[in-house]
Amino acid sequence: MSVWEFANPARFVRIVGRILAPTALLSASLLAVGLVWGFFFTPPDYVQGSAVKILFVHVPSALMAINAWIMMLAASLIWLVRRHRVSVLAAKSAAPVGAVMTLAAMVTGGIWGQPMWGTWWAWEPRLTSFLILFLFYLGYIALWHEVDDKERAADLTSVLCMVGSVFAFLSRYAVNFWQQGLHQGASLSLDRDTNVHNAYYVPLLLCMAGFALLFVTLVLLRTRTEIRKQHSAAIAARINADVR
Amino acid sequence: MFAELGQYQFEVLAAYGATILLIGGIVALSAASSAAALRKLNELRSLEKRNE
């Protein structure tokens, strides 16, 4: 029995080696086409002018911010149930990417809403929820960082992700409830389903696909890095053991 | 096509710019840490072979 169930991670690293370049290329091209098309070849909105084009970056990043956490939740569950090393490392790799997506969603959301609210940051439900999600990401990443024994860190972060998800979900509704309290109705928030003018529909889909593939590429890359780091640690431990 | 860039409000440029910056950052970071990890791994593996 090797130091850890190595067969599976090694196979994963080989698979990543093969499919990383194609997915990276595909996501880059999807993003390029989607963004360029959305930016240049769509009519400005008669109400907001060209500001509406921010939706091509805001909606996909917001979507990925939430999907990244859901992926981490699934990966943590797999680790807790079947101790599948690659899945917990994938969760660990996805967290920073998810955090960046949340940051992007907040920044673009703030910029998009600025003309409407007159400030760069309005405490409206959507943006506030992203800020809360960002805190959850920070907590998760901090816990990985603080625990030295990686085996235990995997268990603890998985339990945190499970429990955190319940309260992240509750926070979403608490923020909605909190917002109704203020006189400002929901209409001002980005929640209102922007009736997506059909000209924007296709480029938006492209952007979403591009962002999703970008996420997948980054997670594959970072998971392979985590596996290599653990393997180096194993070899280093063996070298120290031999020297002793 | 680029002539019309002027009439775009500042927001759109800022939003696109910020997103590209953030995404670029995480991509660069990931690529760098991947390369570093591979280098360290190969280094350790050759060290281990030399010890044998």
Add this chain to the structure above:
Amino acid sequence: MIALVIRDLKLAMRSGGGFGHALAFFFAVALLVPLAVGSDSAILVSVASGMIWVAALLASLLSLDRLFSIDFEDGSLEAIAVSPLPLEIAVCSKICAHWIATGLPLAAAAPVVGLLLHLPGEGYFWAVASLLVGTPALSALGAFGASLTAGMKRGGLLLSVLVVPMSIPTLVFGAKSIALAVAGASNTTAFLLLAATTLTAVAIAPFAAARALADSLR
């Protein structure tokens, strides 16, 4: 189970006024608010119900750091793990002990802090009621946070980073229960949601914390 609660309370008393810490901090924040925000009554009134809950949340966080780490270091947790007492029950009694040592005193002291912050009359009953119903969630979530950081040398800061986001629902519903009552509106939904959040927290925390502690012991 009860023995553990009694022991923890006894320890809290002997090792220096367990009850006192949370209360002292609660009053400290009540003192800071007018000094920071200004003593103009209009401002204080609008801030009072929120600040009571922020102070209560911070006070609960304060006393969580040593909840499990002492037992972790001196081997009690290890001994409990090999005893007939399941870790889940041990966590439950820790939550009870923490709630009795911090949650109850906070609820009892709420009227005084309300007075300091010029809380309008209708708010007093709901301040006490919402704290009574809400603080168990803070203790439960705090216990879960403490179980994650039990094995660490300086886990206190990380504990807050982990627990604060999770206690947002409790904070929002709690503060709302008071604010709506003060505004004369009906706060039953807010209060019921507060109770629901507490039930969720108290239901999940013991199992999650027990699993985290078992992993930390491994």
Add this chain to the structure above:
Amino acid sequence: MQLRANSVSCRRGERTLFGDVGFALGGGDCLIVRGPNGSGKTTLLRTLAGISRPSTGNIFVDRDEVVFIGHSNAIKDQMTARENLEFWASVFGTADADDALKSFNLWEARNIRAICLSAGQKQRLSLSRIGISRRKIWILDEPTASLDADGSAAILSRIRSHCRNGGIAVVATHHEFEMPESKKLDLSRFQPSLRSGVRSAPESPQS
């Protein structure tokens, strides 16, 4: 009643402490675990007690019969010796805190706060949890640590009589422990071998 381990190996982080440890203990057996520091004695005992998880192999034991006394004594300094034991008595659901105090001759020290007890007294207080638990399978990690000559002799004779009337004991100790019928387990023989010996399965080369 039995305590069986087959091909158990344990890891600390990335380092394998020991591999393929196997043994079977029935009523009346006593296993002495020896080995240099860092050879994983404590890890092995914690794994047998069910606290740690072995990285390979498995352990067959009736968990409800196991009592584990580790290095840390699970004693609260602010509470007196008797309060500490009464707490553990209520945890184990038995009521004989007092006679455990007597049989570990801590009766005179019963009302002293644990912080004022000597290391030897604390160790005896920790060991008295065995008496309170009334459990058959004892797993003791360095029980004779910080005990004086007759303290050690007392605990060793206690272990001997426990095994003689059908109990199981696993003891990790450096102490010279003359017990003819006991089995020996020297962990240094189970170390991941040094360069010369068998290496754990070589990893496939990295792409």
